[in-house]
Structures are given as C-alpha cells and as structure tokens.
Amino acid sequence: MNFSAKQILGVAVFLLVIFVGVPMFIAATGRWDFYFTLTSVALLAIASAGVWLTFYIGRINIGQGAFALVGAYVSAILVVKAGWSFWISLPAAGLFAALVAVLLGLPILRLRGVYFAMITLVLTQVATLTALALPITNGAKGITNIPLPSGVSLFGLTLIPDFGQLENTRMAFYFTACILMIITYAALYRLVNSRLGHLCRSMQQNEELASSIGVNITYIRILIFAISSFFGGIGGAMFGSISQSVYPATFVVKDSVDFMLNCFLGGLGYVFGPMLGTLLIYFGWDLLFEFGKYQLLIYSTILIVVIRFLPDGLLSIRFGKGEKK
Amino acid sequence: MSALLQIKNVTKKYGGLTANNDISFDVAENEILSVIGPNGAGKSTLFKMISSFVPTTSGEVLYRGERISNLKPHTVARKGVVRTFQETTIFKSMTVRESVVVAQHLRAKASLAGYFWGSKTARQDVESFGRYADELLEFLGMDSIADELASNLPQGNLRALGIAIGLATDPKVLLLDEPFAGMNHDETMRMVDLVRSVRDERGVTVMLVEHDMPAVMKISDRIVVLNFGEKIAEGSPSEIQNNEKVIEAYLGSADDEIGM
Amino acid sequence: MEQILANGVYLGSQYAMIALGLTLIFALMNVLNFAHGQMYVIGGFVTYTFYGQWGVPFVLALFMSCMTLAVIGALIEKYLFAPVIKGSSREESTMLLAAGIAFLLDALILLVFGEKQRGVPKIVDGVFNWDFRLIMPYDRILICVLAILSIVAFIALMQYTKTGRALRALAQDRTAAQLMGVNVDRYSMIGFALGAMLAGLVGGLLVTITGINLGMGGPTSIKAFMMVMIGGAGVISGAIWGGFILGFLEAFGLAYLSQYGDITYLLIFVSLMIFLAIRPQGLMGKPWG
Numbered sequence: 101m102n103f104s105a106k107q108i109l110g111v112a113v114f115l116l117v118i119f120v121g122v123p124m125f126i127a128a129t130g131r132w133d134f135y136f137t138l139t140s141v142a143l144l145a146i147a148s149a150g151v152w153l154t155f156y157i158g159r160i161n162i163g164q165g166a167f168a169l170v171g172a173y174v175s176a177i178l179v180v181k182a183g184w185s186f187w188i189s190l191p192a193a194g195l196f197a198a199l200v201a202v203l204l205g206l207p208i209l210r211l212r213g214v215y216f217a218m219i220t221l222v223l224t225q226v227a228t229l230t231a232l233a234l235p236i237t238n239g240a241k242g243i244t245n246i247p248l249p250s251g252v253s254l255f256g257l258t259l260i261p262d263f264g265q266l267e268n269t270r271m272a273f274y275f276t277a278c279i280l281m282i283i284t285y286a287a288l289y290r291l292v293n294s295r296l297g298h299l300c301r302s303m304q305q306n307e308e309l310a311s312s313i314g315v316n317i318t319y320i321r322i323l324i325f326a327i328s329s330f331f332g333g334i335g336g337a338m339f340g341s342i343s344q345s346v347y348p349a350t351f352v353v354k355d356s357v358d359f360m361l362n363c364f365l366g367g368l369g370y371v372f373g374p375m376l377g378t379l380l381i382y383f384g385w386d387l388l389f390e391f392g393k394y395q396l397l398i399y400s401t402i403l404i405v406v407i408r409f410l411p412d413g414l415l416s417i418r419f420g421k422g423e424k425k
Numbered sequence: 426m427s428a429l430l431q432i433k434n435v436t437k438k439y440g441g442l443t444a445n446n447d448i449s450f451d452v453a454e455n456e457i458l459s460v461i462g463p464n465g466a467g468k469s470t471l472f473k474m475i476s477s478f479v480p481t482t483s484g485e486v487l488y489r490g491e492r493i494s495n496l497k498p499h500t501v502a503r504k505g506v507v508r509t510f511q512e513t514t515i516f517k518s519m520t521v522r523e524s525v526v527v528a529q530h531l532r533a534k535a536s537l538a539g540y541f542w543g544s545k546t547a548r549q550d551v552e553s554f555g556r557y558a559d560e561l562l563e564f565l566g567m568d569s570i571a572d573e574l575a576s577n578l579p580q581g582n583l584r585a586l587g588i589a590i591g592l593a594t595d596p597k598v599l600l601l602d603e604p605f606a607g608m609n610h611d612e613t614m615r616m617v618d619l620v621r622s623v624r625d626e627r628g629v630t631v632m633l634v635e636h637d638m639p640a641v642m643k644i645s646d647r648i649v650v651l652n653f654g655e656k657i658a659e660g661s662p663s664e665i666q667n668n669e670k671v672i673e674a675y676l677g678s679a680d681d682e683i684g685m
Numbered sequence: 686m687e688q689i690l691a692n693g694v695y696l697g698s699q700y701a702m703i704a705l706g707l708t709l710i711f712a713l714m715n716v717l718n719f720a721h722g723q724m725y726v727i728g729g730f731v732t733y734t735f736y737g738q739w740g741v742p743f744v745l746a747l748f749m750s751c752m753t754l755a756v757i758g759a760l761i762e763k764y765l766f767a768p769v770i771k772g773s774s775r776e777e778s779t780m781l782l783a784a785g786i787a788f789l790l791d792a793l794i795l796l797v798f799g800e801k802q803r804g805v806p807k808i809v810d811g812v813f814n815w816d817f818r819l820i821m822p823y824d825r826i827l828i829c830v831l832a833i834l835s836i837v838a839f840i841a842l843m844q845y846t847k848t849g850r851a852l853r854a855l856a857q858d859r860t861a862a863q864l865m866g867v868n869v870d871r872y873s874m875i876g877f878a879l880g881a882m883l884a885g886l887v888g889g890l891l892v893t894i895t896g897i898n899l900g901m902g903g904p905t906s907i908k909a910f911m912m913v914m915i916g917g918a919g920v921i922s923g924a925i926w927g928g929f930i931l932g933f934l935e936a937f938g939l940a941y942l943s944q945y946g947d948i949t950y951l952l953i954f955v956s957l958m959i960f961l962a963i964r965p966q967g968l969m970g971k972p973w974g
Binding site: 155160204206207208210211213214215217218219221222223225226229230232233353354357360361364368393394396397399400401403404407408411412 | 793903948
C-alpha cells in the first residue's frame with residue numbers, strides 16, 4: 101500500500117485537529133458542550149460507516165437504527181445486569197448485532213432495491229417494539245443509571261482510567277469516540293481497497309456477472325451486512341454508555357433515515373463521505389436552531405437542493421465525477 | 426475424444442411451457458461447439474442450465490463426470506465452467522483493467538483477511554493479477570483501452586471485454602452468449618479469430634450460442650441444432666448445412682430469423 | 686366476532702386507499718414515496734381547515750383536500766422527481782429525495798397548521814347497534830362506505846378511461862408506452878398527482894374520526910410500506926389485499942392481544958418478515974431479480 105505525501109499530510113492534519121486542535125479550541129472558548137456534540141458526531145459516523153458499506157454492495161440500508169439499538173441494549177444489559185466491564189461489553193455488543201444481522205440477512209438480503217429499503221425501515225420499528233415488549237429491556241422505562249466505564253489495568257499499569265474517577269469525563273469520551281471512529285474508518289478504507297472491496301464493487305455493479313466469475317454473492321452480502329451491523333452495534337453501545345441510559349426510542353426510524361442521509365450527503369463514492377456527512381448534518385441541524393420554527397424548513401430545503409444539484413454528494417465537488425477515493 | 430462436458434437428458438419446463446426437452450450431447454476437450462437454432466428454440470435456457478443460473482427440471486450436466494447443474498453459478502465458475510453475457514452485462518464503472526483484475530479473484534492464494542492486513546501472499550497476488558491482466562489484455566488486443574471506463578466503450582469492445590472477464594477467471598470451458606450479435610462482417614471475422622486463438626493458445630474449450638450462421642460455420646468444430654426446445658441435429662458444419670431437418674426448421678421460421 | 690370483522694373492514698378500506706396511492710407512484714416511477722404519510726396529514730389538515738374551521742360543507746372540504754394534494758403532487762413530480770430521475774445514475778437518489786420531501790412537508794405542516802392535534806365535529810351522529818354484537822358509530826360506517834366507493838371509482842378510472850389505460854401502460858413498460866405514443870412526462874405527473882390525491886382523500890375522510898396531528902405522517906408511511914410489501918409493490922390488487930389484510934390483522938390483534946401489551950404490531954412485523962422470506966414479491970407481485 102503506497103500513500104502519497106499528500107494523503108499522509110491530510111491524515112496528519114486531520115489527527116492533529118481532532119486530538120490537539122479541538123481540545124485547545126474548547127479550552128480557549130469554554131464551549132465544553134462541543135465535546136458532547138463532537139462525541140455524538142463521531143459515534144454516529146461509526147454507525148453511518150456501516151450504512152455506507154451496505155450501499156457499497158448496492159443495498160439501501162435504512163435499518164442501522166435497529167442495530168445501534170441492539171448494541172446499546174446488549175452493552176447496557178451486560179454492564180448493569182451481568183456486571184461486565186464496559187470495555188468487554190463493547191465488542192460483545194458489536195458481535196451480537198452482527199449475529200442478528202446474519203440471522204436476519206439470510207432471508208432479507210435476497211431482496212433488492214426498494215424492497216430491501218422498505219424491509220430495513222420496518223426493521224427499525226421492530227427493534228423499538230421488541231425493546232418495548234421484552235422483559236429484559238425493561239419496556240418503556242428503559243435501562244437507566246448505567247455506570248460509567250470502569251478502568252482497565254494490566255500488571256498494575258493503567259491502560260484505561262476509570263471514567264467515574266475522571267475530572268473531565270466529556271473529554272475522555274470524546275477521545276474514546278474519536279479513536280473508535282478512526283479505527284472504524286481505517287478499517288473501512290482497508291476493506292474497500294482490498295480484495296473484498298473489489299468484490300463488493302463488482303456485486304454493486306452487476307450481481308449476475310459477479311456470480312458468473314465465481315463470486316459467492318450470498319456469502320459476501322451476509323459478511324458485509326454483518327460488518328455493517330457490527331459498526332452499528334459499536335456506535336450504539338458507546339452512545340448508551342455516554343448518555344448512561346437506553347430507551348426504546350434511543351434510536352428510531354428518524355435515526356435510520358439520518359444514517360442514510362449522512363452517507364449520501366458526503367457522497368456514496370467516497371470512504372470518508374459518511375464522516376463528513378454526519379458532521380455537516382449534525383452541526384448543520386444545530387446551527388439552524390437559531391431559526392426557531394423555520395429550522396426544519398431550511399434544513400429540508402438545503403437537503404433537497406443538494407440532492408437535486410449534487411446527486412453524487414458533497415465530496416464530488418472536490419474530487420469530480422467518477423473518481424474514487 | 427473424451428467428453429469434457431456431458432449434457433444428459435436435460436429438460437426445462439416453465440409452468441406448462443417446455444423450453445428444453447430431453448437434450449443430450451457431449452462437448453469434447455479443446456473443441457469449439459456451437460448451439461444454434463431459431464429464436465425461442467431454447468438456446469439461452471440451455472446455457473443458463475449448464476452454468477447453473479437456472480435449475481434443470483430433469484436431467485443433468487456433467488463436467489469431467491461431476492454434476493454441475495442445479496448448483497450455484499459461482500460454484501460452477503469455481504470448477505472452471507464460466508459463461509459470458511451479452512454486451513449490457515458489464516461492470517459499468519470499472520475500467521477494463523479493473524474488471525479483468527477483479528475477475529481473477531478465483532486465483533487468489535491469500536484469504537480475504539490476508540488482503541485486509543496486507544499479507545505477503547496478498548501482495549504477491551495483487552502483483553500477479555496485474556501482470557496477468559496486462560498479458561491477457563495484450564493477447565486480446567485490448568491494451569490500448571485498458572484504462573477506459575467500461576461504460577464508455579463502444580459495443581464491439583464490450584463483447585471483447587466480456588470475453589476478457591470470462592478468460593480472467595482461468596476457465597477450462599468458456600460459454601459464450603451470442604458473441605457475434607450486432608456485429609458487422611469485419612468485426613465478426615475478428616471475433617472469430619479471437620475465439621479461435623482462445624482455444625488454440627489457451628487450451629480453453631469453447632461452447633457458444635449464436636444466430637450468425639456464416640460465423641458459426643466458420644468457427645465451429647461441431648454444431649448442435651435446437652428447434653422448439655428439441656435437439657434436431659448434431660454434426661460437423663458441412664453435415665449440418667446439408668441436413669434437411671435443419672433447413673426445414675430455418676425456412677419454416679419467421680423470415681427475419683433466417684441467417685443463412 | 687362480528688365486531689372484529691366490521692372493524693377490519695373499516696380499517697382495511699382506509700388502509701387500502703393509502704396503499705393504492707403509494708403503489709401507483711411506485712409502479713409509475715419506481716419511487717418509494719417516503720412523504721406519503723405527510724401527504725395524508727396535509728389532506729387531514731385541509732379538510733379540518735375548510736370543514737372544521739370555516740364551516741364549508743364536508744364534501745366540498747374533501748374536494749379541497751384532493752385538489753390541494755393533487756397540485757402538491759404534480760409540482761413535486763415536475764420540479765423535483767422528474768429532474769432527479771433524469772439527472773442521476775443512482776437509484777438511491779430518488780429515495781433520498783423522497784426522504785428530503787418528507788422532511789419538507791413536515792416543516793410546512795408545522796408552519797401552516799401547527800403541531801396541535803386537531804379534530805372536527807362529527808359529520809353524522811348516532812351509533813349503529815345490532816344487539817350489542819356489533820356496535821359502530823354511523824360516521825364510521827359512512828366513512829367506510831365512502832372509502833370503498835373511492836376505491837371502486839379508482840379502479841374504474843384505471844380500467845375504463847384513457848388516462849387509466851395510459852397509466853397502466855406506463856407502469857408496465859415505460860419505453861414501450863413511449864413508443865406507443867403515450868406522453869410519458871405528462872402521465873408521470875398525472876399519476877403522481879393521483880397518488881398524492883388518494884393520500885389526501887383518506888386524510889380528509891379520517892380527520893372526522895381520529896383527528897389529525899403532525900406526528901401521524903411517519904407511522905402512516907410505514908404502514909403503507911407494509912401493505913405494499915404484503916400485496917406486492919406496484920400492483921393494484923396487491924395494494925387492496927395488503928390494505929385489508931393489515932386492517933384485519935390489526936382488528937384481531939387489538940381484540941385478542943391487547944391484554945399482553947403492545948405486541949400486535951411486533952407480531953405483524955415478524956410475520957411480515959417471515960412471509961417475505963418465503964415470498965419476496967408479495968402476494969400479487971410478479972417474481973423479479
């Protein structure tokens with residue numbers, strides 16, 4: 101893998117902004133609430149990365165809210181009821197979401213286009229209703245008072261401090277979320293540029309031809325859907341931990357639609373599209389708060405204008421048509 | 426002459442409609458065999474059954490004595506029997522070279538995880554894919570358009586791209602779906618030479634479905650003729666040309682279907 | 686039992702109309718209209734404004750609902766969907782556009798009609814009571830009859846008029862319809878307007894019973910998607926089946942399952958997924974893929 105000097109510089113600047121620039125800015129301006137906002141952006145960007153990946157095999161996924169909810173509940177239940185450390189519950193939540201994705205994917209991944217989109221949308225609703233109905237999720241009351249992540253130490257060396265003891269929990273969560281996001285996107289970038297990514301592209305463009313050259317499309321579809329849902333589960337679990345509570349309405353249909361819009365707004369042809377999309381949609385929405393009751397009107401108008409005039413997403417302005425990042 | 430591919434009593438029914446009725450013939454190693462017949466004779470259906478794109482109603486297809494019908498298309502491809510499509514079925518937003526590289530994935534030695542981490546085997550694979558793609562494109566005379574997007578190619582090149590994708594999988598048997606359709610005389614002759622050299626230089630057994638009679642006569646070692654889902658004749662091009670049943674079938678069908 | 690069946694017919698007739706509009710738009714343009722629920726809500730508010738606030742006769746108010754939605758639908762098709770369908774290579778774009786339009790309509794509803802729950806006076810008083818075996822307010826019966834009449838009228842329109850034939854040709858094969866001389870652009874617009882109008886009509890009918898509020902859009906869309914999936918997308922008979930099946934399931938669920946909490950819809954969803962695993966094209970849809 102050879103990176104150009106420009107790419108390396110870009111990544112370095114990005115890391116510097118996230119880990120040095122933002123904390124300095126916040127310390128200087130005293131806008132501590134930005135930590136929470138940016139943490140949310142990072143976590144939602146992780147879930148959006150999963151949706152982007154399903155787009156990459158030509159499936160419109162409006163069900164990521166369901167997997168984020170599953171992840172949030174699994175982690176919360178493991179921490180609260182089974183007394184696990186949050187750091188073990190986090191991958192467990194991701195894996196559980198992936199397992200659910202495999203079981204559901206077997207039947208529903210046969211559907212294409214609009215049909216898959218509709219069924220995944222319904223899936224989000226199913227997740228919410230299931231959370232309401234099951235005893236273990238505690239119905240509409242949800243799971244509250246989730247303890248903050250505990251510390252992890254190895255041979256007396258503190259690897260991760262106990263979040264409850266920290267002075268600045270918000271900053272700790274911010275750093276954690278950013279690290280997770282960077283790992284997610286690095287993995288996504290590798291995946292897309294490795295053989296699996298090429299096979300996905302071949303499936304996205306023509307499933308018949310792909311299977312004629314020996315691609316096991318069923319297997320790859322399920323694998324991708326599982327990875328996608330793993331990201332959703334991780335994002336959701338971390339989100340639950342930060343807000344210290346999970347309700348059936350923590351992730352609803354609107355969130356699933358937002359995940360999809362994040363991917364689209366950034367550009368479906370670009371790995372880092374969903375990250376940018378999430379940032380813009382989240383911040384854009386917050387900034388428009390100033391306009392009071394016109395918030396939704398302006399937001400939706402901008403959205404429609406972008407779709408109308410930039411059908412390949414915002415990154416297409418810089419990179420031009422067809423070029424892949 | 427040993428049979429590489431055996432089609433044994435293959436029948437396909439769609440509801441009450443019989444697309445293929447009890448068809449049997451063999452394809453020998455290293456031969457070029459064409460299946461011809463008027464429109465609606467069941468050629469495409471037969472093709473799809475051989476490549477397991479549709480299941481047979483009864484009967485089976487054997488490759489080196491092993492059943493390949495009623496499986497999944499990708500399993501059949503992995504065994505070495507690969508089909509091509511007509512021109513619209515391509516990877517639209519990949520370049521010619523990218524398409525040929527991705528089609529080589531069956532030759533990969535490293536696992537998907539190996540590629541993810543960038544293992545040594547994976548790097549070697551990537552290198553060898555690239556080399557082979559260049560070699561193959563040169564062989565097919567497509568090196569000058571290697572970096573064109575598939576969607577920008579003219580029709581004639583699309584057919585060649587389809588064959589390139591098929592060949593990249595390193596098949597033993599290549600099934601070509603109407604490789605000459607919509608081509609003028611010169612293009613057809615070039616394609617005939619190309620298909621010949623695929624067989625002669627790469628040792629690939631070729632089976633094709635085609636309308637274009639002159640081309641079929643020129644290219645084929647043997648020909649199988651279908652009409653209304655039944656096999657009505659089988660033999661060398663000269664035998665077929667003089668077969669009364671075949672002439673009747675072609676004259677009896679709609680005028681615009683006569684290719685002779 | 687009679688009561689449950691009657692409730693099923695009542696719910697089913699409303700649902701079938703909603704599903705018909707959605708499936709019509711889908712069949713014509715291959716667009717999943719996320720904003721369908723919002724169109725329903727607008728229809729409700731328009732009837733509320735004319736009939737509930739200004740005292741215009743109910744039938745006239747209903748007519749205004751239909752007209753408003755027809756105009757909105759036509760404008761959306763002409764200025765948003767048509768250009769995006771032409772300009773984009775990705776199938777996803779229209780779906781995202783539909784999501785954007787759903788937000789936009791929500792925003793407009795909020796600005797024009799506010800976020801309060803609104804209701805209108807009953808159109809007819811009294812309750813039909815058959816020996817306490819079947820109790821049904823007269824207004825519900827009237828609405829149900831009107832809905833069924835509308836469905837019949839819609840089918841007649843599709844079967845026997847020139848417009849209907851053109852729309853059906855368009856739904857079957859766009860290119861062929863164009864070759865046959867159907868003005869594709871014009872009929873796409875008419876079809877979209879007609880689909881939106883159906884949503885508005887149901888909204889106008891139901892405001893007299895359930896009232897209307899901003900939050901009803903999203904859930905209505907989801908129900909409509911389910912009906913379309915049950916029946917098979919893009920098929921008229923499928924939409925009607927889907928509507929009535931969902932209506933009956935809901936009626937039975939409310940009668941027998943409500944004591945276990947809110948699990949009716951969970952069960953419906955789960956059975957829908959199992960059903961689609963076995964029959965992805967729905968009841969009436971044609972196999973595809």
